[in-house]
Amino acid sequence: MNAKALELKDISLNRGYFRLQGINAEFPPGRITAVVGPNGSGKSTLLRTMTRLIGVDSGEVLIHEKPASAFSPRQLAQHISMLPQAKDSMPDLTVRELVSYGRAPYKKLFHQRHTKEDKRAIDFAIEATCMSKHVERLYYTLSGGEQQRARIAMALAQGTDILLLDEPTTYLDIAHQLEILNMLKRINEHMGITIVMVLHDLQQAAAYGHHMIAMKRGIIAAAGHPSALLTPAFLKEIYDIDAKVMFIDGYPLIIPMAGIQIQEEL
């Protein structure tokens, strides 16, 4: 596998309502990159440019040092999978059917049967996401955490070496957020998949990301190792908030200065 899995070179796009400008980024291969930034700063748009769901006006997305434009859509989908935000609806399918969709880039015309490799990839994805006992259930009957695991299983079944996730922990309680993040960490460690995930929780982004990219108004405003990046100056610049940052046992804690205090009992 190439030393550089995914790179963005001078990406710009202007959609009238929004611009990405001069985006240069390298995503460390086999590691987790967390993409953070305020609402509307362009995080999802950036992810979509990487899968060519959105075309760019100038610049290049490089996949294993080759321009993404040199890949056919099918070839690209064999290298890079993307899990969109959970707000996008899913059809009425069982978990196994949903996960099977991940194999679409490998299907030949008029060959709808699963190959041995399809079956292996589907079973592996179901097992890695601990969804074995839910495979025959309809997606809409699952809890939020189970639905998210099923969606991640579909992306994993695609068998790509790059996985993009847009807010994989949205709508989940703290326990299920950690369950998803720990699962992604395990997958990253065991399979060496390059993961890029958009997260709003900065503490989790810094704790789970080996690398962090912060967007603001369509540009990359900061990038680097999370423990170096996450400072009061960073929070002021990116989010315009005053806050302290502490690390306890290596876990980052952000304490807003405009002190919201626990309310006294009535």
Ligand SMILES: Nc1ncnc2c1ncn2[C@@H]1O[C@H](COP(=O)(O)OP(=O)(O)OP(=O)(O)O)[C@@H](O)[C@H]1O
């Ligand atoms: N299909 C679209 N039509 C119109 N405007 C769009 C469309 N998609 C994105 N935008 C606009 O582009 C800008 C960037 O959106 P994007 O979804 O990339 O931001 P984001 O950082 O992912 O936001 P959030 O954190 O709220 O999900 C926003 O102003 C958004 O309203």
